[in-house]
Structure formats: C-alpha cells, structure tokens
Amino acid sequence: MYDGSKIIAGLIVFVGLFTFPFLYNMGKASAKPEPKIDTPVIQQLAEKKCVEPKSFMRAEHMKLLNEWRDSAIRKAKRVYVGAEGKEYTISLQNTCMKCHSNKKKFCDECHNYMAVKPYCWDCHLEPKEKKL
Amino acid sequence: MLEKALTGSRRYWLWICVLLALSGIGFIAYLRQFTYGLGITGMSRDVTWGLYIGQFTFLVGVAASGVMLVLPYYLHNYKKFGKITILGEFMAVAAVTMCVLFIFVDMGQPMRIMNVMLHPTPNSIMFWDSVVLLGYLMLNIIIGWTVLGAERKEVPPPSWVKPLIYLSIAWAPSIHTVTAFLYAGLPGRHFWLTAIMAARFLASAFASGPALLILLCFIIRRTTRFDPGKEAIQTLGKIVTYFMITNVFFFGLEVFTAFYSQIPGHMHSFEYLYAGLEEHRVLVPLMWTSAVLAIVAVILLINPATRKNEITLGLASVAVFLSLWIDKGFGLVIGGFVPNPFETVTEYWPTLPETLITIGVWAAGFLILTVLYKVAISVKEELA
Amino acid sequence: MSINRREFLKIAGISLLGFGGASAVKKHLMGDNWVEASEVLRSPDALTAQQWAMVVDVRKITTMNDYKKIVEACHSIHNVPDFRNPKDEIKWIWKDTFEHTFPTSGHPYMEEGIEEKPFLLLCNHCENPPCVRVCPTKATFKSKDGITMVDFHRCIGCRFCMAACPYGARSFNWRDPRPFIKKTNPEFPTRTKGVVEKCNFCAERLAKGLEPACVEASNGAMVFGDLKDPDSEVRRILRTHYTIVRKPELGTRPSVYYVIGG
Numbered sequence: 001m002y003d004g005s006k007i008i009a010g011l012i013v014f015v016g017l018f019t020f021p022f023l024y025n026m027g028k029a030s031a032k033p034e035p036k037i038d039t040p041v042i043q044q045l046a047e048k049k050c051v052e053p054k055s056f057m058r059a060e061h062m063k064l065l066n067e068w069r070d071s072a073i074r075k076a077k078r079v080y081v082g083a084e085g086k087e088y089t090i091s092l093q094n095t096c097m098k099c100h101s102n103k104k105k106f107c108d109e110c111h112n113y114m115a116v117k118p119y120c121w122d123c124h125l126e127p128k129e130k131k132l
Numbered sequence: 133m134l135e136k137a138l139t140g141s142r143r144y145w146l147w148i149c150v151l152l153a154l155s156g157i158g159f160i161a162y163l164r165q166f167t168y169g170l171g172i173t174g175m176s177r178d179v180t181w182g183l184y185i186g187q188f189t190f191l192v193g194v195a196a197s198g199v200m201l202v203l204p205y206y207l208h209n210y211k212k213f214g215k216i217t218i219l220g221e222f223m224a225v226a227a228v229t230m231c232v233l234f235i236f237v238d239m240g241q242p243m244r245i246m247n248v249m250l251h252p253t254p255n256s257i258m259f260w261d262s263v264v265l266l267g268y269l270m271l272n273i274i275i276g277w278t279v280l281g282a283e284r285k286e287v288p289p290p291s292w293v294k295p296l297i298y299l300s301i302a303w304a305p306s307i308h309t310v311t312a313f314l315y316a317g318l319p320g321r322h323f324w325l326t327a328i329m330a331a332r333f334l335a336s337a338f339a340s341g342p343a344l345l346i347l348l349c350f351i352i353r354r355t356t357r358f359d360p361g362k363e364a365i366q367t368l369g370k371i372v373t374y375f376m377i378t379n380v381f382f383f384g385l386e387v388f389t390a391f392y393s394q395i396p397g398h399m400h401s402f403e404y405l406y407a408g409l410e411e412h413r414v415l416v417p418l419m420w421t422s423a424v425l426a427i428v429a430v431i432l433l434i435n436p437a438t439r440k441n442e443i444t445l446g447l448a449s450v451a452v453f454l455s456l457w458i459d460k461g462f463g464l465v466i467g468g469f470v471p472n473p474f475e476t477v478t479e480y481w482p483t484l485p486e487t488l489i490t491i492g493v494w495a496a497g498f499l500i501l502t503v504l505y506k507v508a509i510s511v512k513e514e515l516a
Numbered sequence: 517m518s519i520n521r522r523e524f525l526k527i528a529g530i531s532l533l534g535f536g537g538a539s540a541v542k543k544h545l546m547g548d549n550w551v552e553a554s555e556v557l558r559s560p561d562a563l564t565a566q567q568w569a570m571v572v573d574v575r576k577i578t579t580m581n582d583y584k585k586i587v588e589a590c591h592s593i594h595n596v597p598d599f600r601n602p603k604d605e606i607k608w609i610w611k612d613t614f615e616h617t618f619p620t621s622g623h624p625y626m627e628e629g630i631e632e633k634p635f636l637l638l639c640n641h642c643e644n645p646p647c648v649r650v651c652p653t654k655a656t657f658k659s660k661d662g663i664t665m666v667d668f669h670r671c672i673g674c675r676f677c678m679a680a681c682p683y684g685a686r687s688f689n690w691r692d693p694r695p696f697i698k699k700t701n702p703e704f705p706t707r708t709k710g711v712v713e714k715c716n717f718c719a720e721r722l723a724k725g726l727e728p729a730c731v732e733a734s735n736g737a738m739v740f741g742d743l744k745d746p747d748s749e750v751r752r753i754l755r756t757h758y759t760i761v762r763k764p765e766l767g768t769r770p771s772v773y774y775v776i777g778g
Contacts, residue, residue: 240673
C-alpha cells in the first residue's frame with residue numbers, strides 16, 4: 001500500500017472528528033422536558049382547553065402558528081374557529097401567550113430539549129415572567 | 133481535471149494563500165455584520181444600497197462579457213479565439229459567483245434568502261435576475277468543463293454542447309439587461325429611469341470585461357507556458373475600443389437629455405456626482421478620476437500605435453477597468469439615491485468592515501478564477 | 517444479483533421520484549384542511565374597505581404639539597424605535613416642510629408661512645404601488661382593503677422596495693431595534709434587524725373596529741375612510757375641497773390626500 005501511514009493517520013483523524021459529537025455528549029443525558037401549564041390564567045379556566053385538542057397542539061402547533069401568521073397578516077382574517085366551534089383572536093402575543101404566560105416552562109422547555117430555535121421571539125414580545 | 137489545481141509553483145501557492153487570507157478576513161468581518169446588522173456599513177435610510185450592490189452590478193457586466201470571446205469563435209468561426217474561449221467562460225463563472233456572494237452579503241435576513249425561490253414572484257425583476265444569473269452560471273460551468281475535458285482528450289466536444297453554447301450567447305446579454313431593469317423601472321429615481329440603461333450597461337460591460345481579459349492574458353503569458361496569442365489580444369483590444377467609445381457616447385446622451393431639458397430631477401444626480409450639491413461633494417474626486425481615466429483610455433485605444441503596443445494597451449485596459457469600476461460599482465448606485473425623495477442629500481461612504489467584506493468577496497472570486505484558469509492552462513500546457 | 521452503476525443510479529432516481537410524489541400526494545390530500553372544521557374569518561367588528569384612504573387637513577395641524585401628539589400615538593403603539601441619528605432612523609409617520617413633501621410642486625414665491633407649516637408624511641398606500649411590484653418574495657403586498665402591507669416574517673431585507681418607493685416611506689432595521697424602544701407595547705410585536713418596515717394604516721386596529729391611531733389623535737385633522745365608497749367622509753372632503761397628493765406624475769395613485777388652504 002502506497003502512503004499507508006498517511007492514509008491510516010487520515011482515517012483516524014476522520015473517525016475522531018466524525019464521532020466527536022457523540023463522544024462529547026456521552027453520559028450527559030438531558031432531563032426529559034415537562035412543559036407546565038400552571039399559569040394563573042389557565043388555572044382560572046373552567047375547562048382547561050387550548051384552541052385545539054392537546055394531542056393536536058403538541059404535534060402540530062408550529063404548523064398552526066404558520067397558518068395563523070399567514071391568515072392574520074396576509075388575508076386579514078384574524079379570527080380562528082376551532083374544531084369545537086369556539087372563536088379565538090389570532091395573535092401569538094395576545095392570545096397564546098395570555099394563557100401560556102410561562103414561556104420558559106412552556107415553550108423553551110421542549111424547544112431547548114429538541115434544540116430548535118424558533119425565531120418568533122426575535123420580534124414577538126415574550127410575556128413578562130418572574131426570574132426562575 | 134481539478135487535480136491540476138493541486139500542483140503548482142511556489143508563486144502559485146503563495147497567491148492562493150494571499151487570496152485565502154483576504155477571504156478569511158472578509159469572512160470574519162461578515163460574521164460581525166451578521167451579528168450587528170447591516171448598520172455596520174455606510175448605508176443609511178436614504179442610501180439603502182452601496183458598495184455591495186455596486187460591485188454586483190459591475191460584476192454582472194464582467195460575467196456577461198465572456199460572450200465577447202465565445203460569440204466570434206462559434207458564430208463567426210474566428211479561430212484566433214478558439215483556444216481562449218475557456219478563459220471567457222471561466223471568468224464568467226468566477227464573476228457570477230461573486231455576484232451571488234455580493235447579493236448574499238447585502239441581505240438583511242440572509243437566512244431567508246430561499247424565500248425568493250419558495251415564493252416565486254414573476255413581477256419582481258429581482259426574481260428574474262436570480263433566475264438568469266443562476267442559469268448563466270450553470271451554462272458556463274457545463275460548457276467550459278465539457279469543452280475543456282474534450283480538448284484534454286483531443287476529441288471534438290460532444291454534440292449536445294453546441295445548442296447550450298448558442299443558448300449561452302443569447303443568455304449573456306439577458307443577464308445584464310435584467311440587471312439594468314432592476315434600476316430602470318423605478319419611478320422617482322430620475323438618474324436610473326432611463327431607457328438606455330440596459331444599452332449603457334451592455335456597452336460598459338463589453339468594455340470592462342474584455343479589458344480584464346486582456347490583462348489576464350498578459351499575466352498568463354508571463355506566468356505560464358501558454359500564450360493566448362498576440363492577435364487574439366489585439367482583437368480584444370478592438371472590442372474594448374468600440375464598446376468604450378459607445379459607453380462614453382451613451383453617457384453623453386444621458387448628460388444631454390438631463391441638461392438640455394433642464395428638468396431639475398434629471399440634473400441633480402449628475403450635479404451631485406460631478407460637482408457636488410452645496411457642501412456635499414464626497415464623490416466628486418472619485419467621479420472625475422473615472423472621467424479622466426475614460427478619456428485617457430479612449431485616446432490610447434483609438435490611436436492605432438498605442439493600441440498595438442502591448443504596454444500602452446495594458447495601460448488602457450487598466451484605465452478602462454478602473455474607470456468603469458468607479459462609474460458602475462459606485463457612482464451609478466449612489467447617484468440614484470442622491471438626492472433622496474425629499475430632495476435633500478445624505479452622503480454615503482463605505483465603512484472599514486464593509487470594505488473588508490467587499491475585498492473578501494473579490495478575493496474569493498479571484499480564488500475561483502485562479503483555480504479554474506490553472507486547470508484550463510495546465511490542460512493547454514500538456515497539449516502544447 | 518449484480519447491477520452496474522448506471523442501473524443503480526436509475527433505480528435510485530426512480531425511488532427518489534417516488535418518495536417525492538408520495539409526499540406530494542399526502543400533502544394534497546391533507547391540504548389546508550388538516551384540522552377538520554377549523555376555519556379563519558374576519559371579525560364582525562372589523563372595519564373593511566376596498567381602498568382605505570386618508571385626508572390630512574394641514575390647516576388644522578398648526579402647533580408643534582399637534583403633530584407630536586399624532587406621531588407619538590403611532591410610534592408608541594407600534595414599538596417604533598428612536599435611534600436619535602438619521603442613519604439608522606426608523607419612522608412610520610413624521611413631519612417635514614412643504615418643499616420636501618411636494619418637491620415638484622413649489623416655487624420660490626409661495627404663500628407666506630407655508631415654509632413653517634408641518635406636513636405629516638406617511639406611507640401613501642398607493643393604488644399602484646411600485647414597492648409591491650418589485651418585492652421578490654411578496655413580503656410586501658396589497659391587502660384586500662388596499663393597505664400596502666409588509667409581512668415581517670417573509671422580508672429578506674433586500675431593500676429593493678426602498679429604492680422603488682418615491683416617497684421615502686420605508687425604513688430598514690439596520691440594527692437590533694429593541695434597545696431603542698422607549699416603552700414597549702406588549703400587544704404589538706417589535707421588528708428584528710434586517711427587515712423593512714413602515715406604516716400599516718393600523719391594520720391591527722382596523723381588525724378590532726378601531727380607526728388608525730394617528731387619526732384618533734389628530735382631533736379631526738386627519739380623516740380615514742373608503743376611497744371607493746362615494747358616501748364616505750373621505751370622499752365628501754375630496755368632493756368639496758381642493759386636495760393634492762404627493763408626486764401624482766409618477767402614476768402610483770397615493771391614497772393619502774392633503775387639504776392645503778382655502
């Protein structure tokens with residue numbers, strides 16, 4: 001084999017670099033996210049229901065938010081009728097976050113775990129929270 | 133074939149390292165711009181485009197001018213250009229890449245740039261500009277690489293390239309026409325609102341691009357064993373001559389319309405650029421440099437003795453390139469924004485980070501150009 | 517079984533197409549109706565129009581205080597930052613002189629006092645807006661009420677619209693605006709660096725049945741209404757007063773009209 005040592009050295013470097021993220025994070029399991037809904041507004045609700053069922057919201061909230069965004073801004077339709085026929089004002093700041101005023105425990109908990117960084121908060125104002 | 137770019141003299145590697153270093157500095161400056169925002173540049177609410185878009189506009193012209201080598205060879209069977217068409221095609225590849233980079237660094241939200249493709253908008257000229265530029269890039273990469281590959285194997289190029297070559301000849305003016313339309317269709321920007329904008333763009337492009345090619349040919353002859361050919365260079369010289377004269381003529385037309393009509397809006401930008409408006413005269417020295425260089429170039433080019441002498445032809449090419457770089461890479465864009473829609477003046481001058489990013493993009497472009505030319509010339513040296 | 521490279525690529529290509537097709541079909545079937553029975557609509561309270569328009573009665577805005585109140589009403593609810601330097605400046609509504617507002621309409625012997633008069637400037641919400649024409653992503657668009665909107669979510673910050681606007685109505689976020697907002701309104705978003713913004717004719721207020729904030733603060737000096745409704749207040753004023761618009765020669769058909777004198 002020509003240049004065998006160089007090839008092997010190169011392979012070692014490659015394997016090292018490739019597996020670095022796995023080795024680096026080994027044994028550092030993050031805690032399972034547990035989003036909380038214990039905000040004052042939600043506590044006072046007679047029926048603790050979001051605009052759509054929990055299972056749907058958990059899986060599809062990002063799509064729903066995108067739809068809301070386009071509907072409010074681009075179609076000027078700012079009222080959402082949920083599957084159960086109840087009406088809501090389409091607004092992240094004035095509807096979603098009025099109930100879910102605990103962004104850190106409700107949004108960030110999962111987003112951090114999943115390592116997603118939605119850019120919502122570059123513009124939309126977070127509800128004021130007491131320091132955790 | 134790319135492996136040919138991996139072997140070279142010390143001088144070659146030194147040049148590569150210089151370009152890498154400059155692109156690196158530009159990249160670091162860009163990271164700062166990325167975190168701070170475009171406020172790091174000299175641009176403002178009134179002058180919303182600056183050096184970046186100026187360079188983009190100028191380089192679209194350089195890219196389009198590759199056709200000045202391709203057209204005479206393929207449509208008129210001008211054999212002298214046969215062995216250097218590749219230089220035109222690869223110059224176009226490097227120039228379009230720089231254009232794309234300049235657009236990218238000019239974006240306020242660069243991460244969303246794919247929105248242009250996700251929400252295609254046919255009424256926006258910028259949408260068409262991205263379409264024609266990417267198309268032109270692909271055409272030149274495919275044509276250049278295939279023809280060079282065939283040449284290396286000493287076989288005629290495959291027949292399917294011919295239609296692509298004809299397409300690329302028609303495509304070249306389109307990229308600069310569409311770029312001119314970015315400017316020429318905006319109400320209220322008198323300096324840009326002119327029907328001969330596209331014609332002016334093409335004239336200046338077909339002068340500045342071939343001028344750069346002449347200089348590149350001189351460098352190639354000095355640093356490699358490949359000779360682009362005295363006669364080919366002389367023909368390029370004639371091309372530069374005709375188009376530079378056309379360009380100066382078109383400029384004269386603009387000045388006539390503005391000043392004979394005496395319509396204030398049409399005169400203001402010219403007054404700002406060449407005389408200054410009140411105390412605002414930052415660009416005056418630069419614009420006169422461009423004008424003087426243009427006159428010098430035209431004199432050197434028209435006179436047969438100085439055009440045939442390679443030293444004076446080289447000087448003329450430098451003058452053409454610099455003159456048009458100032459005129460189009462700077463004056464054209466800034467002039468359109470001054471005075472602003474309220475008829476007041478906000479001046480523009482690039483900042484240091486902005487300049488470093490600009491140099492970085494040019495370095496990246498020349499890196500691509502160097503590598504592609506190295507490949508092409510190595511192939512030609514082998515065959516010689 | 518052995519396949520050569522060509523065959524492998526063929527199969528790979530076909531399967532790739534298959535996957536793409538399958539997801540396209542799925543998308544088509546699920547479509548926009550992935551939440552059964554859910555729908556979006558306009559609030560019954562919302563003010564609607566074919567083309568919103570505004571008349572600014574310059575005679576009624578006389579003191580610095582009048583115009584400051586109007587500008588403040590807009591800028592405070594929309595979280596417009598104050599950079600205190602013209603380079604980064606962002607403004608939705610502001611004042612300027614007659615000469616700057618109507619640069620092609622003046623002459624050296626104008627009526628006395630007109631130079632000192634503050635003219636309010638804002639986006640003209642043109643009927644034929646060049647900014648909408650040039651936007652490469654439809655981030656700026658005409659709403660069905662005739663408002664020239666900016667979708668801050670979609671704007672890529674190319675600033676083509678700023679070159680196209682003949683009225684200097686648009687501002688760009690050259691840097692993060694948040695540290696420069698005196699007091700944020702929690703009901704409205706801020707913007708982020710790298711997007712273009714401007715007056716939105718208070719689309720968010722119209723949706724709730726409220727007139728634009730500037731109109732509300734103007735004490736009757738600004739009137740808002742539907743340009744296409746002959747019975748609207750805006751049309752009544754246009755019928756009975758001599759009004760002008762900015763740069764009518766450009767064919768953009770501005771929807772902001774000015775009553776100057778008389």
